[in-house]
Amino acid sequence: MVxxxxxxxxxxxxxxxxxxxxxxxxxxxxxxVDPSPPGSxxxxxxxxHLVVMDDSxxxxxxxxxxxxxxxxxxxxxxxxxxxxxPGTLWVAEDEAGMEAVxxxxxxxxxxxxxxQTWGPARVxxxxxxxxxxxGALHVPGDCVVYPPTIAAKLxxxxxxxxxxxxxxxxxxxxxxxxxxxxxxxWVVNCAGARATDFAPLPIQPRKGHLAIxxxxxxxxxxxxxxxxYLASAHGSDEASVAFNVQPRATGQVLIGSSREFAGWxxxxxxxxxxxMIARAVSFVPELATLHVVRSWVGFRAATNDHLPVIGxxxxxxxxIVAAGHEGLGITTSLATAELVxxxxxxxxxxxxPEPYLPGRFAA
Amino acid sequence: xxWDVAVVGAGPGGLAAARECARGxxxxxxxxxxxxxxxxxxxxxxxxxxxxxxxxxxxxxxxxTTVFDAGPGWLRTLCGGTSExxxxxxxxxxxxxRELFLPFPGWTLPGxxxxxxxxxxxxxxxxxxxxxxxxxGTGPLLLAVxxxxxxxxxxxxxxxxxAPLSRVMPWLAxxxxxxxxxxxxxxxxxxxxxxxxxxxxxxxSVEMVATGLKASIRRGHRSETVQADYAGVGYGxxxxxxxxxxxxxxxxxxxxxxxxxxxQATSVxxxxxVGEAVGIGGHECAEVEGEVAAAAIxxxxxxxxxxxxxxxxRLADTMxxxxxxxxxxxxxxxxxxxxxxxxxxxxxxxxxxxxxxEAKLQTRCGMGPCQGRICGxxxxxxxxxxxxxxxxxxxxxxxxxxxxxxEGDR
Numbered sequence: 001m002v003x004x005x006x007x008x009x010x011x012x013x014x015x016x017x018x019x020x021x022x023x024x025x026x027x028x029x030x031x032x033v034d035p036s037p038p039g040s041x042x043x044x045x046x047x048x049h050l051v052v053m054d055d056s057x058x059x060x061x062x063x064x065x066x067x068x069x070x071x072x073x074x075x076x077x078x079x080x081x082x083x084x085x086p087g088t089l090w091v092a093e094d095e096a097g098m099e100a101v102x103x104x105x106x107x108x109x110x111x112x113x114x115x116q117t118w119g120p121a122r123v124x125x126x127x128x129x130x131x132x133x134x135g136a137l138h139v140p141g142d143c144v145v146y147p148p149t150i151a152a153k154l155x156x157x158x159x160x161x162x163x164x165x166x167x168x169x170x171x172x173x174x175x176x177x178x179x180x181x182x183x184x185x186w187v188v189n190c191a192g193a194r195a196t197d198f199a200p201l202p203i204q205p206r207k208g209h210l211a212i213x214x215x216x217x218x219x220x221x222x223x224x225x226x227x228x229y230l231a232s233a234h235g236s237d238e239a240s241v242a243f244n245v246q247p248r249a250t251g252q253v254l255i256g257s258s259r260e261f262a263g264w265x266x267x268x269x270x271x272x273x274x275x276m277i278a279r280a281v282s283f284v285p286e287l288a289t290l291h292v293v294r295s296w297v298g299f300r301a302a303t304n305d306h307l308p309v310i311g312x313x314x315x316x317x318x319x320i321v322a323a324g325h326e327g328l329g330i331t332t333s334l335a336t337a338e339l340v341x342x343x344x345x346x347x348x349x350x351x352x353p354e355p356y357l358p359g360r361f362a363a
Numbered sequence: 364x365x366w367d368v369a370v371v372g373a374g375p376g377g378l379a380a381a382r383e384c385a386r387g388x389x390x391x392x393x394x395x396x397x398x399x400x401x402x403x404x405x406x407x408x409x410x411x412x413x414x415x416x417x418x419x420x421x422x423x424x425x426x427x428t429t430v431f432d433a434g435p436g437w438l439r440t441l442c443g444g445t446s447e448x449x450x451x452x453x454x455x456x457x458x459x460x461r462e463l464f465l466p467f468p469g470w471t472l473p474g475x476x477x478x479x480x481x482x483x484x485x486x487x488x489x490x491x492x493x494x495x496x497x498x499x500g501t502g503p504l505l506l507a508v509x510x511x512x513x514x515x516x517x518x519x520x521x522x523x524x525x526a527p528l529s530r531v532m533p534w535l536a537x538x539x540x541x542x543x544x545x546x547x548x549x550x551x552x553x554x555x556x557x558x559x560x561x562x563x564x565x566x567x568s569v570e571m572v573a574t575g576l577k578a579s580i581r582r583g584h585r586s587e588t589v590q591a592d593y594a595g596v597g598y599g600x601x602x603x604x605x606x607x608x609x610x611x612x613x614x615x616x617x618x619x620x621x622x623x624x625x626x627q628a629t630s631v632x633x634x635x636x637v638g639e640a641v642g643i644g645g646h647e648c649a650e651v652e653g654e655v656a657a658a659a660i661x662x663x664x665x666x667x668x669x670x671x672x673x674x675x676x677r678l679a680d681t682m683x684x685x686x687x688x689x690x691x692x693x694x695x696x697x698x699x700x701x702x703x704x705x706x707x708x709x710x711x712x713x714x715x716x717x718x719x720x721e722a723k724l725q726t727r728c729g730m731g732p733c734q735g736r737i738c739g740x741x742x743x744x745x746x747x748x749x750x751x752x753x754x755x756x757x758x759x760x761x762x763x764x765x766x767x768x769x770e771g772d773r
Contacts, residue, residue: 037721044724080725148724214732214759255762267773268755270432270439270765277766288766291759293732 005031008175008184010167012038014147014333015322016190017154022337026345030160033167033177039151042192045298047246047254049223050143050331051088052113055306058355060111065351066335082146082249089127089222090137097227101137115139127221129284144246147330170198170319186344188320193301195323199313202361203324205299209258209273213290217251241276243283255280268295302326310339310356321358366392369451371430374402375646376638377457378414379653385422387661394428402459432755433610434773446764453633453660456607460600460639465741466702466710467695469569474576474593481595482508492516497578497591499523499566501686502599510554519559521589523580526686527563534685537678566596599686601740602640608753610634618743625669626659627652644679651675693745703738705731719748732759
């Protein structure tokens, strides 16, 4: 086996696979190392919602840039990518929520993202299973995909060497693994919440539960999310649930979401599942009658400032981090790969790389 | 309330365990998803006059009750549209087995079903008198079903046992020493039409023709064509281990069975398992294992029961060796043969994968309502990998039953 590469990517999640594909396009020889099958970690556990998010200006810029890249990629993907374009409905429960809808709409408009305010009647017409609400922001450009097959395709397209091994250290020689040393010029650390195994980074696993129903095509038309989702996603460190349901290409309904810091405990907690599903049923009463076929948990890689870490470690310029994407790893994977290509081979960055650099934690 | 003992599954093993636990003074709850006790075996035979007659008064039988989630000290059950917790101090899993289906071209056609499935359909009202029936697969169940169907007036045109006679001989010799089993076997042989049984033969494919089903049967290098109205094809039994796996019990084998010690205790404290769930062994074996588990919980002497249990298990081992699946069966599906019926996954799309996780994620195999119960078992048998995890709900349930406030977690 060749053990000398231009780049070793640690982690075959969607971020690692996107980086491998992007760097291979620059003509570099790429190796991807992961003990588990491609796209089988957080990539497989999440919802696959390609979504513009505005927790911060940097998050908005990153998600918008990445969605543009996705719109180029989606038409080239096979049916197994399960792409649909239901858009997102951000639901406001009351008048205070409608004010938030309005400021979100202004923000999106200024950033060039199509979005319309829907009143109660329009919401009812557009999403009849939803209980009466004050209104919603409709963002038609958001999409839904099935990420594991996309990760596998990106990896296959990159023609990278896949090494099934556990990375143990990143140093000046390259990447130490359970199968020996992989010599390389650059290491791209795409290990998600395990990126901290190789560098001191403020990233923690943030556990989430999901449940999926039987097939009921047409039951739900949009990804429907409560506006309070951002508060749950980025507010407190306490365990929380938020209403977030998604139609799948299969006609199934994916029910989320929950967030908690619980280490790597893989147990599906029925109390958390109950809270999450009850929240969803409170918005979509008919959901109560749909059969749930499976539930599972996954671990987001959460940073303490809710932005991913993308760029070289300050005193270790050949160690480039691309991790800590929390709930937006699928959406932002493609723009992340662009920024990594900028740091590795100096390609023109699609957006300013500054807000995501690991150096921001140094002070 | 908290039950001293909860028993899941009211087949021979579960009934024996519940009876003995209750006799020893334990408040015992016996659950089954069917509306009648007896399990597949006694229900199927229509036999064993009221199996509940021997249950002491401090045992309660709860029929039509499905367990869809479980954790330490609790089961979540659904019965008649109501879900509730069952609290237990000791749990005995007697979850039985299901039929193993292996994919071959035509296995999803109407009229093609399992051997046990065909018998169940016939009991449920499917008319079989005068119908031409092909039975194929493996194991004693095949002959039992053939004999039963013949007695019901069906025309059993062929019975194909995949195991060669030479491999079945040691088992025949072993059961000849058991008077009850030997006479059972002789009765079956008597009911079977002469000349229909073939050893070392399997159905290679089935197609639909104007007059019904046309099956291509292979026996070594020879092949023949048989026409039938129904085909019952079952490759023996697969232990139901999902509840045990959800509780964290160690399993072993491909397909997996629950690991137990000589007290029928699993790797999880206070959780016991008996009968087919710990390895296919038949109802006599399940009964004595139920008694062993009860005696272990009651702190009663075990030695005599354990000797009986060992005898039954040795016989079962002989049977399982006799009917072990031959390598030819792995060659039956073509690339286009559906392996996962829920998600329409063809056999060929799985060839590049060597583990269940990746195969499932990349092809959707096992993601449907049955959650890999059927395709997963086939993959365990043919490829050596399959589902090794269980997640709630164990069976699809309306979302409202997962949304209820509950205490106690994993």
